[in-house]
Amino acid sequence: MxxxxxxxxxxxxxxxxxxxxxxxxxxxxxxxxxxxxxxxxxxxxxxxxxxxxxxxxxxxxxxxxxxxxxxxxxxxxxxxxxxxxxxxxxxxxxxxxxxxxxxxxxxxxxxxxxxxxxxxxxxxxxxxxxxxxxxxxxxxxxxxxxxxxxxxxxxxxxxxxxxxxxxxxxxxxxxxxxxxxxxxxxxxxxxxxxxxxxxxxxxxxxxxxxxxxxxxxxxxxxxxxxxxxxxxxxxxxxxxxxxxxxxxxxxxxxxxxxxxxxxxxxxxxxxxxxxxxxxxxxxxxxxxxxxxxxxxxxxxxxxxxxxxxxxLPALSVPSPVDGQVVEVDTHARVVAVASEDTGERVEVPLVHAEEAPDWRVEATVSVGDAVSAGEPVASVDAERAYVVxxxxxxxxxxxxxxxxxxxxxxxxxxxxxxxxxxxxxxxxxxxxxxxxxxxxxxxxxxxxxxxxxxxxxxxxxxxQAESVRWLFEFFLAFLAGVGPIYLLRWLWWRISATTEIVACVASAVTALTVTFAPIPWAIEPLSASGALLPIGRTVVVTGVSLVVALGSLALTARPEPAALVEFYARVRPFGWWGPVRALAPEASAGRRGTWTLAVGIVGALALIYGLLFGTGAWLLERPGLAVFAAVAGLGGVLVAWSVRAIEGERE
Incomplete structure (x- = not known):
């Protein structure tokens, strides 16, 4: 090689x-x-x-x-x-x-x-x-x-x-x-x-x-x-x-x-x-x-x-006029903009006085994009900084x-x-x-x-490199709405295959709608420049999918408890499993209380975030290092206790 x-x-x-x-x-x-x-x-x-x-x-x-x-x-x-x-x-x-x-x-x-x-x-x-x-x-x-x-x-x-x-x-x-x-x-x-x-x-x-x-x-x-x-x-x-x-x-x-x-x-x-x-x-x-x-x-x-x-300074090249991009030549390093006022073709060299051979501006617009005077048409790629x-x-x-x-x-x-x-x-x-x-x-x-x-x-x-970033972000949201149902299926016997299917369909349809349809006024605070922000899409897709999926429970038949016994007996989950538990009481024997798990969860979060922010306080010379260290130490003790307690539970 x-x-x-x-x-x-x-x-x-x-x-x-x-x-x-x-x-x-x-x-x-x-x-x-x-x-x-x-x-x-x-x-x-x-x-x-x-x-x-x-x-x-x-x-x-x-x-x-x-x-x-x-x-x-x-x-x-x-x-x-x-x-x-x-x-x-x-x-x-x-x-x-x-x-x-x-x-x-x-x-x-x-x-x-x-x-x-x-x-x-x-x-x-x-x-x-x-x-x-x-x-x-x-x-x-x-x-x-x-x-x-x-x-x-x-x-x-x-x-x-x-x-x-x-x-x-x-x-x-x-x-x-x-x-x-x-x-x-x-x-x-x-x-x-x-x-x-x-x-x-x-x-x-x-x-x-x-x-x-x-x-x-x-x-x-x-x-x-x-x-x-x-x-x-x-x-x-x-x-x-x-x-x-x-x-x-x-x-x-x-x-x-x-x-x-x-x-x-x-x-x-x-x-x-x-x-x-x-x-x-x-x-x-x-x-x-x-x-x-x-x-x-x-x-x-x-x-x-x-x-x-x-x-590595943040560099960009602005458009000198309002208009529309008519050409992007990456080899010649030129972007051409048709002026909105005169219709003339204005060529913008993709060159910055402070750039270096390994740190150069690159076009950030495509043919057909509308640009305003002063808006960047090229900038350095921030993700490239690590390699440089x-x-x-x-x-x-x-x-x-x-x-x-x-x-x-x-x-x-x-x-x-x-x-x-x-x-x-x-x-x-x-x-x-x-x-x-x-x-x-x-x-x-x-x-x-x-x-x-x-x-x-x-x-x-x-x-298809030009469209992959958008497609990747879209697929992240495509089935995002099934997350709550994935959690509930472990905890509640009432969740059925139909519930999960409804959640999948609702998530997909909602993701398509908020991606391609005009944004209604109700979610404008989650939007910018007419497009739904990623955090806005998360909230909307999740909310709609959860409401639709749980609403479907009222319209669909309840699962047959006997069909869930094999899963319950093998996994032994906690939660709302009353009708199933009654058919498999031996699966509940010897189960630890959820408070033991809660101690472990709280302790692990204290350990992780204590280490994370304690390291930050040390590197950035900020106050709180001793506090974060104490939180991490306490978290470690709680995790160790919880793990030992859980080990007593039968497989």
Whole structure:
């Protein structure tokens, strides 16, 4: 593999990682081929530390540090609440859903629907979700990751974007096809170590190189929101006069964490919990993931984003006239605007006096866009700052480590989602509906072909680069409204397959409506420039879907309690299960009180947010370090107590 622009030592590190990954595939091929449980779940034998580390590694795609550092540059540290809020559902998964998922003994999330509802409608719903995950959700995740990774690979290797991404994809799919889930988790472990070392090294070196906190504070000047850990009331929210940042935080903490498709665990998380050796291992895996993902990992990326503000200025090129864009020439670096007043063609050179060869403005408009005088038609890409910083400041050898960590992160995401898509197809569509009695070797062979098909589908879709960002954001909202029903199906016997189907339809229809239809006056405060803001779409899609789904309960037949006994006896959930519990009283024996779980949840949140904000107080020299340390310490004690108490419960 050519690694133009890198020292041969850095290139050798990258080549060695490729060799290691393929070697894992060859070594684990025979074991992975033994059965679909080996191929998709590593034989349900993983220890907590390996499964949890795989969760952390897979959640770190190659674009993650770029995205986080870009948010810091453009809006400030507080913008990370868009994902910090998910720590709430994350710790609930630790103490509640991780144990229930492991008890369910399913291979995929879709499989749970048939176990939970026990009807013919549930069987069809399982097939629909299998097709959706295999052919839509997982391929679209890969499309987004491919396009984001191309920024890194182009800068690091000096290769054509298509060629570099193709090489990385082929490397990832090679060991994934051979070793299945074994190849995924083993390479994830190495990728996690490389990513942690590389991220911390880049943060320390770049922070010192730019002059530390004093230089950052001088660069941001009076804009205190950049360094704020919680939003400030400086940005207008729609036309209401309220703060957009505070409104966003309210939506994140009040709605987002429970109103999303993965509220009870993402398909990636469920796969790793199901692959654990037992219920305890699954809970500890989810706990390690929550701590590492939310408390330990963000700050190196944030630090690089802050440091970049000192040496990489925010540059833009404004339009000199009101008018419409008639041409965007990326090669000649020119945008042409037809003047609204005179009709004359005005060419705007995409050049800024302060730009550098690795930090240049790029067109931000498309042909047909209307622009106003002074409105930017080009600007620097904030997400590119992370890659520029590592190229500028990391020495030989260490640059190779960081480069291979980003490459490995990309490959980790690819191998995870091709394996997961194949699992949904084989487990929820092919085996139950097309070939229910085939040999294990046949299903593994089909899984390998399905993995290839997933990668090809994603690659073809990635060619439509201009529309992918919009499509990605749209699909995030497409089934967001099912989150509350996904939570309730564990807690309330009254939820049926029909309820879930109604929620899916309501979510999809609402997402389509708020995306394409005019915005009514009732939700204008959630909008800007005539378009519904992401937080507005979350509120509307969730609210409508929940009301419609719960309303359908009055019009549909109640589930037959006898059909739910198998699920209740196997999972032993708490909640409103009276009629079912009466038919399976032995399943309730020995269950711990929910207060034990509540102590664990509160303690885990205190531990995570105490570590997160304590680290911030230390790095940014803000008051409160001792308080945050005490909160984290108390949280750790509560978590340890809760885990020990839960271990007394029978499996």
């Amino acid at each position: 050519a690694v133009a622009g890198l020292h041969w030592i850095d290139g050798a590190i990258i080549v060695l990682y490729f060799a290691f990954a393929v070697g894992v595939g060859l070594v684990m091929r025979e074991r992975a081929s033994a059965s679909t449980e080996e191929y998709f779940l590593s034989g349900r034998s993983l220890p907590w530390w390996l499964a949890g580390t795989s969760m952390v590694a897979t959640s770190f795609a190659s674009d993650t540090p770029l995205l986080v550092s870009g948010w810091v540059r453009e809006e400030g540290i507080w913008r990370n609440w868009v994902w910090w809020c998910y720590a709430i559902s994350g710790v609930i998964t630790v103490f509640v859903f991780a144990r229930w998922w492991r008890r369910a003994k399913v291979v995929t999330k879709a499989e749970l629907t048939e176990l939970r509802y026990g009807t013919a409608g549930a069987r069809r719903l399982r097939a629909f979700l299998g097709v959706y995950q295999a052919a839509v959700a997982n391929p679209w995740i890969l499309v987004w990751v491919m396009l984001s990774a191309s920024k890194i690979l182009e800068v690091l290797f000096g290769l054509d974007r298509t060629l570099s991404v193709t090489i990385a994809c082929l490397g990832a799919v090679s060991y994934s096809l051979l070793a299945g889930f074994w190849g995924v988790v083993i390479t994830d472990l190495v990728q996690f170590v490389l990513a942690a070392v590389g991220a911390v090294a880049l943060a320390v070196i770049s922070w010192r190189a730019v002059g530390g906190l004093a230089a950052v504070e001088a660069a941001v000047g009076s804009d205190s929101s950049v360094l704020a850990l919680v939003p400030t009331a400086e940005v207008e929210f729609g036309g209401s006069g309220a703060s957009y940042a505070l409104a966003a935080l309210a939506v994140y903490l009040g709605v987002s964490w429970w109103a999303h498709e993965d509220a009870d665990g993402s398909p990636v998380t469920v796969q790793r919990i199901s692959a654990c050796a037992d219920e305890r291992q699954g809970m500890l895996a989810a706990l390690w993931y929550a701590i590492a993902h939310y408390a330990l990992r963000p700050w190196p990326w944030i630090v690089v984003g802050l440091a970049s503000l000192v040496v 910083m590592l190229r500028r400041y990391l020495p030989t050898g260490l640059l190779g480590v960081v480069a291979v960590s980003l490459l490995a992160a990309f490959m980790s995401t690819v191998d995870t989602h091709v394996n997961l898509a194949a699992a949904f197809f084989v487990n929820d569509v092919y085996r139950p509906h097309l070939r229910p009695e085939a040999e294990a070797e046949h299903y593994v062979r089909v899984a390998r072909w399905a993995s290839v098909a997933t990668l090809v589908l994603a690659a073809v879709a990635a060619w």
